[in-house]
Amino acid sequence: MKALAARAPGGPETLELVDVDAPAPAPGEILVKVAACGLNPVDYKIRMGYFSEGRRYPAVYGWDVAGVVDRAGEGVTGFAPGDRVFYFAPLGAPGAYAEYHTVAASLAAPMSSALSFAEAAPLPLAGNTAYQALLRRADLKPEETVLIIGAAGGVGSLAVQLAAWRGARVIGVCSTGNMEYVSSLGASEVIDYTARDVNAEVPRLTGGVGVDVAFDLVGGAGFSQAAAALRPHGRLVFLNAFTRDYDKAMAAVNAARLKNLDLHCMIVQPEGGVMRALARLAERGFLKPQVDRVIPLTGVAEAHRRLETMHGRGKIVIDMGLPC
Numbered sequence: 001m002k003a004l005a006a007r008a009p010g011g012p013e014t015l016e017l018v019d020v021d022a023p024a025p026a027p028g029e030i031l032v033k034v035a036a037c038g039l040n041p042v043d044y045k046i047r048m049g050y051f052s053e054g055r056r057y058p059a060v061y062g063w064d065v066a067g068v069v070d071r072a073g074e075g076v077t078g079f080a081p082g083d084r085v086f087y088f089a090p091l092g093a094p095g096a097y098a099e100y101h102t103v104a105a106s107l108a109a110p111m112s113s114a115l116s117f118a119e120a121a122p123l124p125l126a127g128n129t130a131y132q133a134l135l136r137r138a139d140l141k142p143e144e145t146v147l148i149i150g151a152a153g154g155v156g157s158l159a160v161q162l163a164a165w166r167g168a169r170v171i172g173v174c175s176t177g178n179m180e181y182v183s184s185l186g187a188s189e190v191i192d193y194t195a196r197d198v199n200a201e202v203p204r205l206t207g208g209v210g211v212d213v214a215f216d217l218v219g220g221a222g223f224s225q226a227a228a229a230l231r232p233h234g235r236l237v238f239l240n241a242f243t244r245d246y247d248k249a250m251a252a253v254n255a256a257r258l259k260n261l262d263l264h265c266m267i268v269q270p271e272g273g274v275m276r277a278l279a280r281l282a283e284r285g286f287l288k289p290q291v292d293r294v295i296p297l298t299g300v301a302e303a304h305r306r307l308e309t310m311h312g313r314g315k316i317v318i319d320m321g322l323p324c
């Protein structure tokens with residue numbers, strides 16, 4: 001099969017089109033013919049060598065998949081050849097910039113015909129992150145106010161939609177050009193971090209009370225802003241706090257201690273149950289994955305460069321050429 005593989009960690013130029021043997025499904029796994037693969041920032045981070053202990057090279061990246069079951073391994077029930085599925089695969093496993101991919105059947109969800117492969121592929125990793133952060137870790141309740149820092153990104157755009165579906169009041173933080181976009185996803189208020197001081201805007205919008213939940217997708221200054229925005233006993237979920245400015249993050253943790261905040265440092269886990277919940281929400285129109293562009297397998301190196309800017313809007317999806 002054709003795959004895009006890297007012989008070693010490094011820049012986007014390490015990605016090479018190669019011919020390799022297609023994998024076979026182990027017991028409990030399904031072999032999937034990949035129709036579309038969604039790109040995530042973690043793809044380029046792993047390409048650079050992060051989270052790569054024990055990874056075998058040449059390595060194939062890409063863990064968000066929509067496709068068709070080709071074969072089911074021993075003991076698999078509930079999936080048969082021809083079924084449309086989508087999933088987020090474990091980041092330690094080989095990825096899916098390839099024609100075929102295997103995954104534990106328990107991690108996949110049936111894909112409704114209401115979604116095309118290109119619409120479904122960007123949902124799993126970002127959707128699992130938003131769902132696990134807001135509905136599990138923060139246990140966001142209707143009528144609560146949530147601040148989402150990084151609201152225009154792949155995760156943030158789904159987090160805004162999920163929080164709005166939950167019945168919460170959403171305050172999104174993004175740059176000027178994304179304000180209308182974030183409003184259109186369901187944010188009640190949007191703060192332009194390039195023109196306004198987030199630390200002053202949140203008290204103004206909440207009558208000095210602060211928000212119940214803050215979700216920081218950015219890290220560094222974002223983490224400090226999230227901690228400062230919360231009311232006493234508020235809940236803060238963060239993904240990247242310490243990868244940007246460690247000293248600032250530690251100062252924010254110290255300040256958070258004085259407000260008795262719940263801090264949830266999170267790494268998303270693939271979960272079949274969450275996938276099925278996301279599939280239902282997407283089918284009913286409450287969650288719409290935002291697609292920036294659809295590219296061929298040969299366009300991935302360029303797409304990684306775009307992702308690395310941290311200012312893309314919507315997801316980039318590889319189209320493997322299967323009809324949807």
Ligand SMILES: NC(=O)c1ccc[n+]([C@@H]2O[C@H](COP(=O)([O-])OP(=O)(O)OC[C@H]3O[C@@H](n4cnc5c(N)ncnc54)[C@H](OP(=O)(O)O)[C@@H]3O)[C@@H](O)[C@H]2O)c1
Nearest residue numbers: 041129150152153154155156174175178239266267268311
């Ligand atoms: N720990 C985990 O489990 C986990 C899971 C998923 C993702 N992540 C990480 O979370 C981050 C976000 O992921 P993503 O997929 O949403 O990335 P993305 O699609 O690249 O989005 C990045 C967003 O950050 C926004 N941004 C940049 N600087 C900002 C600032 N100072 N204030 C507010 N927004 C800012 C950008 O919006 P503007 O263009 O409007 O500035 C952009 O929309 C990545 O680093 C990713 O690796 C971690």
